[in-house]
Amino acid sequence: MSCVFCRIARGEAPAHVVWQDDLFLAFLDVQPINPGHLLLIPREHVDYLFDLDDALYGPLFARAKELAEPLRRATGCGRVGVAVEGYGVPHAHIHLVPINGRLELDPNRAAFREESEQAEMAARIREALASTS
Numbered sequence: 001m002s003c004v005f006c007r008i009a010r011g012e013a014p015a016h017v018v019w020q021d022d023l024f025l026a027f028l029d030v031q032p033i034n035p036g037h038l039l040l041i042p043r044e045h046v047d048y049l050f051d052l053d054d055a056l057y058g059p060l061f062a063r064a065k066e067l068a069e070p071l072r073r074a075t076g077c078g079r080v081g082v083a084v085e086g087y088g089v090p091h092a093h094i095h096l097v098p099i100n101g102r103l104e105l106d107p108n109r110a111a112f113r114e115e116s117e118q119a120e121m122a123a124r125i126r127e128a129l130a131s132t133s
C-alpha cells in the first residue's frame with residue numbers, strides 16, 4: 001500500500017503532526033493555502049469521505065470542531081474554513097484552513113512553505129491545543 005496518508009498515519013512518512021488519537025490524526029498540509037492549513041484524516045484507509053462508516057464519520061467532524069478553535073488562536077485568523085474535495089490523495093481528509101475573508105479557500109493559492117516556517121507553525125498549533133485540554 002503506497003497511500004501517503006496511510007504512511008503518515010503509521011509514522012513512515014514525514015509530516016508535521018499536530019494532534020492524534022487512536023482513530024484520527026491532523027497534520028500540516030505540505031502546500032498550505034494559508035499558514036496553519038491542516039489535514040484531518042481517519043487512520044483507516046477509506047478513499048471517499050462519504051464511504052466512511054458512521055462510527056468514524058461523526059467523530060471525524062467532532063474532531064474538526066475541537067481543532068478549529070485552537071487553530072484559530074494559533075494563527076490569529078478570523079475563521080477556520082472547511083473543505084473536502086478528495087481528488088488529490090485517495091484517502092478521506094478534511095481541510096481545515098485558517099482564513100480571513102471570502103474566496104481565500106481556493107486550492108490555487110496553495111504553495112510550499114519553508115520547512116522552518118512549517119515547523120514553527122506546527123509548534124504553535126500544538127501549544128494552542130495543549131492549552132485547551
Ligand SMILES: [Zn+2]
Pocket residue numbers: 003004005006007044045046090091
Ligand atoms: Zn490511505
